[in-house]
Amino acid sequence: MNSPKDFSLSRRDFLRASGALIVSVSMTGLVTDALAQIGPNKPPLVPGELDSWVAVLKDGSVSAFFGKIDMGHCLDVAIAQIVAEELDVGFERVTVFQGDTATSCNQGGASGSFGISAGAKPLRNAAAEARRILVAGASRQLNVPAEQLTVSDGVVSGGGKRVSYAELIGGKFFNSKVEWNKEIGNFMDIKVQAKLKSPSEYKVVGKSFRRRDVPGKVFGTSDWITEISLPGMLHARVIRPVIAGSVPLKVDADSIRKIPGAKVVREKNFLAVVAPKEWDAVRAARELKVEWSAGTNPFPAMEKLYDHIRAAKVVKAETETNKGDVEAVFKTAARIVEAEYHWPFQSHASMGPGCAVADVKKDSATLWTGSQKPHYARDGIAKLLDLPPDKVRGIWVMGPGSYGRNDGGDAAIDAALLSKLTGKPVRVQGSRADATAWDPKGPASVHRARAALDGTGKVIAYEYISKGFSRIDTANNEADPRDSLAGHELGMAPNPAMGFGTPEDNYAFASRRLGWEAIAPLLNRSSPLRTAHLRDPVGPDIHFGSEQFIDELAVATGEDAVAFRLKYASKPRAAAAIKAAAEKAGWQTRVSGTAKSSGEIQSGRGISYTERRGTVVATIAEIEVNRRTGRIWAKKFTVAHDCGIIINPQGLTQCIEGNVIHGLSRTILEEVRFDNNSVTSVDWASYPIVEIKDAPETIDVVLINHPEIAPSGAGEPSIRSIPAAIANAFFDATGVRLRTAPLTPARVLAALAGAKA
Amino acid sequence: MATTVKFTVDGKSRSVKVDDPAMPLLYALRDDLQMKAPHFGCGVAQCGACTVLVDGEPVRSCVMPVTAMKGKQITTIHGLGTPEKPHPLQTAFVEEQVPQCGYCINGWVMTAASFLKKKPKASDAEIREALDGLKCRCGTHVSIMRAIKRAQQQMA
Numbered sequence: 001m002n003s004p005k006d007f008s009l010s011r012r013d014f015l016r017a018s019g020a021l022i023v024s025v026s027m028t029g030l031v032t033d034a035l036a037q038i039g040p041n042k043p044p045l046v047p048g049e050l051d052s053w054v055a056v057l058k059d060g061s062v063s064a065f066f067g068k069i070d071m072g073h074c075l076d077v078a079i080a081q082i083v084a085e086e087l088d089v090g091f092e093r094v095t096v097f098q099g100d101t102a103t104s105c106n107q108g109g110a111s112g113s114f115g116i117s118a119g120a121k122p123l124r125n126a127a128a129e130a131r132r133i134l135v136a137g138a139s140r141q142l143n144v145p146a147e148q149l150t151v152s153d154g155v156v157s158g159g160g161k162r163v164s165y166a167e168l169i170g171g172k173f174f175n176s177k178v179e180w181n182k183e184i185g186n187f188m189d190i191k192v193q194a195k196l197k198s199p200s201e202y203k204v205v206g207k208s209f210r211r212r213d214v215p216g217k218v219f220g221t222s223d224w225i226t227e228i229s230l231p232g233m234l235h236a237r238v239i240r241p242v243i244a245g246s247v248p249l250k251v252d253a254d255s256i257r258k259i260p261g262a263k264v265v266r267e268k269n270f271l272a273v274v275a276p277k278e279w280d281a282v283r284a285a286r287e288l289k290v291e292w293s294a295g296t297n298p299f300p301a302m303e304k305l306y307d308h309i310r311a312a313k314v315v316k317a318e319t320e321t322n323k324g325d326v327e328a329v330f331k332t333a334a335r336i337v338e339a340e341y342h343w344p345f346q347s348h349a350s351m352g353p354g355c356a357v358a359d360v361k362k363d364s365a366t367l368w369t370g371s372q373k374p375h376y377a378r379d380g381i382a383k384l385l386d387l388p389p390d391k392v393r394g395i396w397v398m399g400p401g402s403y404g405r406n407d408g409g410d411a412a413i414d415a416a417l418l419s420k421l422t423g424k425p426v427r428v429q430g431s432r433a434d435a436t437a438w439d440p441k442g443p444a445s446v447h448r449a450r451a452a453l454d455g456t457g458k459v460i461a462y463e464y465i466s467k468g469f470s471r472i473d474t475a476n477n478e479a480d481p482r483d484s485l486a487g488h489e490l491g492m493a494p495n496p497a498m499g500f501g502t503p504e505d506n507y508a509f510a511s512r513r514l515g516w517e518a519i520a521p522l523l524n525r526s527s528p529l530r531t532a533h534l535r536d537p538v539g540p541d542i543h544f545g546s547e548q549f550i551d552e553l554a555v556a557t558g559e560d561a562v563a564f565r566l567k568y569a570s571k572p573r574a575a576a577a578i579k580a581a582a583e584k585a586g587w588q589t590r591v592s593g594t595a596k597s598s599g600e601i602q603s604g605r606g607i608s609y610t611e612r613r614g615t616v617v618a619t620i621a622e623i624e625v626n627r628r629t630g631r632i633w634a635k636k637f638t639v640a641h642d643c644g645i646i647i648n649p650q651g652l653t654q655c656i657e658g659n660v661i662h663g664l665s666r667t668i669l670e671e672v673r674f675d676n677n678s679v680t681s682v683d684w685a686s687y688p689i690v691e692i693k694d695a696p697e698t699i700d701v702v703l704i705n706h707p708e709i710a711p712s713g714a715g716e717p718s719i720r721s722i723p724a725a726i727a728n729a730f731f732d733a734t735g736v737r738l739r740t741a742p743l744t745p746a747r748v749l750a751a752l753a754g755a756k757a
Numbered sequence: 758m759a760t761t762v763k764f765t766v767d768g769k770s771r772s773v774k775v776d777d778p779a780m781p782l783l784y785a786l787r788d789d790l791q792m793k794a795p796h797f798g799c800g801v802a803q804c805g806a807c808t809v810l811v812d813g814e815p816v817r818s819c820v821m822p823v824t825a826m827k828g829k830q831i832t833t834i835h836g837l838g839t840p841e842k843p844h845p846l847q848t849a850f851v852e853e854q855v856p857q858c859g860y861c862i863n864g865w866v867m868t869a870a871s872f873l874k875k876k877p878k879a880s881d882a883e884i885r886e887a888l889d890g891l892k893c894r895c896g897t898h899v900s901i902m903r904a905i906k907r908a909q910q911q912m913a
């Protein structure tokens with residue numbers, strides 16, 4: 001057996017001969033466990049080092065270092081599969097370390113359904129490169145040409161000889177450069193010499209390996225972010241005003257004097273209480289007497305929200321698709337169909353309020369965060385504390401599921417600020433009201449649709465313009481404390497950006513224009529109605545209208561909803577998904593709304609077809625409407641889903657199921673309530689979400705696999721197809737259109753009564 | 758005035774010094790006894806994340822004063838089963854790969870465990886009725902139903 005030293009030398013010689021650039025060929029210390037991979041001998045943690053991505057340990061197991069995170073969508077398993085595949089080791093051998101700034105480069109955290117489509121790329125390249133280097137090393141050591149060697153589960157063999165990865169490099173570093181594309185975040189990638197496998201060779205990718213996080217979550221042995229506890233740690237509650245925009249004038253510290261160890265912490269308008277015991281912090285937050293400044297009535301009356309949006313000055317607008325001369329064609333129309341749709345503010349309302357733990361020392365800090373982008377959170381903490389980023393470690397720990405920039409991002413900044421101000425490690429978790437009333441919201445919006453038909457009923461022009469609050473009024477990460485409530489309370493100028501979105505350009509109408517208009521926030525700092533990314537940012541909102549409008553056009557032209565879509569949907573994968581869903585659901589061809597049943601319960605079916613960054617989804621909803629109670633029960637969904645090559649079918653299926661239910665909840669129930677001065681959705685009673693009685697009996701997922709097409713993401717694309725599928729089914733059942741979400745019993749009853757009158 | 762409250766947790770007798778008689782059981786379990794399985798979700802009995810069984814009945818520990826627990830038998834998800842000796846519901850939740858974030862799962866497993874004990878052959882509608890009020894923000898409801906049905910078969 002060769003000593004590690006021999007191997008290093010032979011590898012160095014080989015790498016030199018092969019022209020690989022070697023910066024350092026240190027005789028590395030033996031590494032005993034994966035986390036020692038962050039030890040002193042490791043090459044710097046930069047994307048251009050192969051060791052930043054993958055390591056082979058002494059026992060032949062493999063560590064993969066992932067700068068994104070899995071929140072229960074099977075993403076880490078998919079990454080392990082991809083690494084195992086390219087490296088030719090068994091799946092079980094691969095451990096994925098994720099979301100820790102000390103072990104991974106900034107791949108952007110959880111973001112935009114890029115986990116596999118972009119996030120897996122550098123891991124896959126790194127695994128292939130590691131294999132190439134190991135096979136080359138084996139070739140030298142065994143004296144067998146590389147072409148004659150094969151690898152099976154980490155053992156290289158050929159010419160009657162064999163050597164394992166563990167023997168070749170176990171516990172040592174590759175010290176090999178890879179070419180980083182200079183991107184930070186989602187699109188970080190590396191270029192390597194190795195040739196990647198072709199999908200036809202895949203043995204591990206495409207199989208339903210099981211998730212590794214599940215047992216701990218079922219036996220209660222996992223730590224969520226809420227379970228992180230440090231010696232000497234204080235519990236904190238940040239106190240935010242009931243009236244939006246008001247600031248603390250007078251704080252009566254005496255009012256909590258009797259609570260053991262409870263203290264007020266205040267810096268400018270940032271106000272919190274801390275105590276050694278959690279309940280005492282909760283009590284102190286409740287009992288602290290604060291005199292707040294008067295409110296300024298920044299919000300319109302809730303029933304005037306859409307009037308406000310319609311009338312508001314457009315701050316930024318963009319036309320993203322503009323084909324043909326839309327205005328001119330409208331002038332020639334034989335008939336014009338128009339409609340307007342409304343989508344409310346929605347809350348992330350995560351299952352638990354945001355939580356973070358910070359330990360700030362004089363010249364360094366550590367943050368444990370449940371927010372989605374630990375590297376960016378690290379950057380934000382560094383800015384807040386005025387420390388160099390490499391002196392701050394950000395560690396993601398599973399939190400209550402988040403689907404965008406929720407209150408976990410504010411908790412991270414709050415915890416760091418409080419740890420700095422108290423000189424102790426601090427854990428902060430909000431109350432239910434903090435989570436529902438104070439998280440950044442999905443923006444409310446109004447969507448104007450119109451279409452021009454010629455004399456034969458053909459759609460000759462189409463326009464869809466969305467107008468709403470910015471999806472990025474608060475950034476999608478907390479890399480800048482100006483994007484946090486604490487930042488605003490400290491007096492930092494807010495850092496808003498303006499953006500909305502359009503439907504994907506899915507239909508080949510000859511002339512068409514798709515655009516958006518963004519309006520100013522109602523209150524520009526410390527606002528409980530500030531807006532940010534909420535799962536599939538503005539996707540469900542926009543397609544609630546756009547895919548209903550397509551149905552309205554089908555009805556207006558006397559066509560079946562599936563047939564109409566097939567006529568205009570321009571891409572073959574779209575047609576395939578629509579047909580797959582229709583076939584699986586047993587779609588009955590008819591003009592929607594022409595087979596209404598009488599009686600208390602009316603049933604209907606509706607379809608919606610959407611795309612998101614290359615992922616194609618067609619969803620059919622089958623619903624029952626109770627005319628007496630106004631309740632909608634979506635009994636069955638059929639979802640045809642094409643996201644290119646499938647890595648893990650079971651993980652994908654369950655990810656889609658979660659999208660369906662989250663989408664159902666947002667469609668039929670979710671609406672942030674507010675009055676002139678404050679958000680009044682403060683708990684699950686004032687912000688209802690689906691209960692198990694609302695859950696469908698069946699979700700049929702039809703997975704369309706395209707091994708030849710690169711994966712395009714699944715964390716969000718299917719949710720945008722849900723709202724219109726339900727609303728279209730409602731029309732089919734009742735003959736009535738619901739153009740304002742959510743489709744609550746009250747709205748249903750009002751619409752049905754209105755239609756009768 | 759601090760008082761001491763004694764009760765049993767997962768078969769072991771425990772005692773907690775209570776300063777505020779209104780302190781909910783959840784904080785005694787999480788903070789004093791360092792038991793992390795029941796979660797804080799809402800603090801107002803609207804989600805179930807904090808559920809434990811008290812003398813076999815599901816209780817939302819976020820609103821139950823710890824002082825009312827004197828002499829009670831409390832079961833957490835740890836006491837329900839372990840990886841070595843799992844409760845059929847835990848086996849089924851693993852088999853069906855139910856949790857996404859998993860923050861809610863405690864509530865579903867504990868509430869369903871108590872319900873199935875009383876009504877092992879419950880119909881779908883009865884299960885939905887019994888679990889009404891529990892929340893899962895990740896939308897795992899259909900796999901929760903699959904898992905409960907799987908557990909029913911195993912328990913039959």
Ligand code: FES
Nearest residue numbers: 798799802805819
């Ligand atoms: S935390 Fe107790 S019911 Fe929600």
Ligand code: FES
Nearest residue numbers: 857859893894895
């Ligand atoms: S699994 Fe996340 S809340 Fe239920």
